[in-house]
Amino acid sequence: MDLNCHAIITLRSKTEYVQEKDAETGKTNVRKVGLAPVQRDDFEYEFMLVMDVDKDTHKATIIKDNTFLDAEGFYGVIDANLGKRLKEWLNNGVEPEIYTCECCGNRIKATKVGDSMMSPTQIVENAKKKYGKAMCISCVIEENKRVKAEQEQNNNEEEKVEE
Numbered sequence: 001m002d003l004n005c006h007a008i009i010t011l012r013s014k015t016e017y018v019q020e021k022d023a024e025t026g027k028t029n030v031r032k033v034g035l036a037p038v039q040r041d042d043f044e045y046e047f048m049l050v051m052d053v054d055k056d057t058h059k060a061t062i063i064k065d066n067t068f069l070d071a072e073g074f075y076g077v078i079d080a081n082l083g084k085r086l087k088e089w090l091n092n093g094v095e096p097e098i099y100t101c102e103c104c105g106n107r108i109k110a111t112k113v114g115d116s117m118m119s120p121t122q123i124v125e126n127a128k129k130k131y132g133k134a135m136c137i138s139c140v141i142e143e144n145k146r147v148k149a150e151q152e153q154n155n156n157e158e159e160k161v162e163e
């Protein structure tokens with residue numbers, strides 16, 4: 001495609017019904033699933049980013065990615081914040097930094113917290129504010145628990161001293 005602007009395109013996909021057995025109830029459910037887009041075969045090569053949006057959960061899975069999203073492990077609802085970040089990336093061409101957790105060594109990926117998706121940058125900024133280093137959400141949660149337990153321990157000891 002030879003366009004002088006950023007293009008967002010939605011495609012219909014072929015659908016098919018699949019039968020799935022519910023592991024708990026043993027009942028057979030019929031579910032509609034999306035298959036390949038109705039276009040010529042190599043259509044997705046025209047795009048930098050291709051996502052498949054689930055009809056039931058509205059969550060997008062990356063099919064093809066030449067942006068920064070795959071490295072982040074994006075999986076979730078497409079929202080305005082994602083649009084802003086893509087626009088910034090397209091306009092400035094700056095690769096978002098890839099962060100590694102200083103506690104467990106895993107790559108810090110975008111993580112859903114409550115109803116919103118936190119980008120790796122936001123996760124790292126929060127962890128640095130609180131604990132002074134880059135940490136993944138799991139390690140921050142563990143550290144929160146450890147700090148809380150330590151505080152309770154200290155409180156108990158103070159009570160003992162007062163007695």
Ligand SMILES: [Zn+2]
Nearest residue numbers: 101104136139
């Ligand atoms: Zn970690």
